[in-house]
Amino acid sequence: MRIGILTGGGDCPGLNAVIRAVVLRAVRDHGWQVTGFRDGWRGVLEDHHVELDPARVRGILARGGTILGSSRVNPDTLRASIDTIRTVLAANGIDALIPVGGEGTLQAAHWLSSHDIPVVGVPKTIDNDIDCTDVTFGFDTAVEIATDAIDRLHTTAESHQRVMVVEVMGRHTGWIALHSALAAGAHQVLTPETPFDIEQVCAGLRRRFDEGDNFAVVVAAEGATPAPGTMPFDEGYIDQFGHRRFAGIARQLQAEIGRRLDREVTTTVLGHLQRGGTPTAYDRVLASRLGGRAVEAIRNGKYGTMSALRGTQIELVPLVDAVARLKTVPGDTCAELSALL
Ligand SMILES: Nc1ncnc2c1ncn2[C@@H]1O[C@H](COP(=O)(O)OP(=O)(O)OP(=O)(O)O)[C@@H](O)[C@H]1O
Ligand SMILES: O=P(O)(O)OC[C@H]1O[C@](O)(CO)[C@@H](O)[C@@H]1O
Ligand SMILES: [Mg+2]
Secondary structure, three states: OEEEEEEOOOOOOOHHHHHHHHHHHHHHHHOOEEEEEOOOHHHHHOOOEEEEOOOOOOOOOOOOOOOOOOOOOOHHHHHOOHHHHHHHHHHOOOOEEEEEEOHHHHHHHHHHHHOOOOEEEEEEOOOOOEOOOOOOEOHHHHHHHHHHHHHHHHHHHHHHOOEEEEEEOOOOOOHHHHHHHHHHOOOEEEOOOOOEOHHHHHHHHHHHHHOOOOOEEEEEEOOOOEOOOOOOOOOOEEOOOOOEEOOOHHHHHHHHHHHHHOOOEEEEEOHHHHOOOOOOHHHHHHHHHHHHHHHHHHHOOOOOEEEEEEOOEEEEEEHHHHOOOEOOOOHHHHHHHHOOO
16 A cells, blocks of 8 residues: 655645654554655656655645645646646556645545545645634634734734834634733734725724724634725735735835834734744644645545544544635634733
8 A cells, every 4th residue: 555645735734744644654653655845736746756754744844835845726727737646646556545735735635536536635725715624723722822922912013102013824714813912911903804994993002002902913714805885905815826915915015004003013924934934733743644644544445535633533534525615714703812902
């Protein structure tokens, strides 16, 4: 038996823990072999791969990024390449494939599964927006990093009586924004799920200043958008991979809040800092368990599935269900967390 594994989409702390777990369980428990495809789906299309064994994955558990590399490939290009994919998998003797990635990589995994290619997905993303799993690995690390950054901005905002707008990742969902805003005691949070009214944001800030506070920290998810017609807004553009490139909500808020409140407003965009570096212990454990479960799924012939955290257990869920929708923040959860800011 030979397993293929690839990591697709944006990288994420914990990917190496998945790779390590897959190799250790496949080789040590079952005597199987493992092929790593380089740079996500591109490695499958271009037959760029590397042999993985326990020696090769030694020492990577705590390392950020992915030793296999990652990339984005235009989905139409990928979908037009089913024959190439079959040929490359057959040429390498791949009996089953483990794509590790976000909603795009898992959509591709589901599509391959619908073409009878044996696939078990593993969900990754700092955004925590994959459905059918309680949490994705990478999220805990990203929230820790964002919380630490917002804590630091808090003290300098206070010293200078400034409004500080902090932009965190989260293209479709506000999980990182809400959790880091609450953990760091920010004063407002803007999420992609609920288009904001800039007048209400400013009214909240004015209230805070009227009550005697002289500074404020606003956390905005990168995908937060104003309600239509409420302020000028540049929504960015779609790149060659079908991915939206944002124009920078923090910078746009800076101009608008500064103008309306006549106050000094600064911005900090945390960007890829949230994804880089070593995963937290929680993410290392979760990623390892998800990887190990994917190998077990293959042993039991449970293809077309994804390993997932459900409560405290790692279970298998159908890929078709996992990719049917994004796991946005439910309204009541958003209200519960925002109420404590
Ligand atoms: N609907 C789709 N059908 C087939 N393939 C897809 C689809 N969507 C995405 N892909 C493939 O999966 C790759 C990864 O998707 P994407 O860039 O969205 O990253 P991701 O896995 O969702 O991670 P991230 O959280 O960074 O977005 C894409 O570059 C593309 O090749
Ligand atoms: O590194 P890239 O390609 O700019 O991707 C950034 C995106 O990837 C993620 O980190 C994970 O989906 C998003 O939060 C972010 O919008
Ligand atoms: Mg994606």
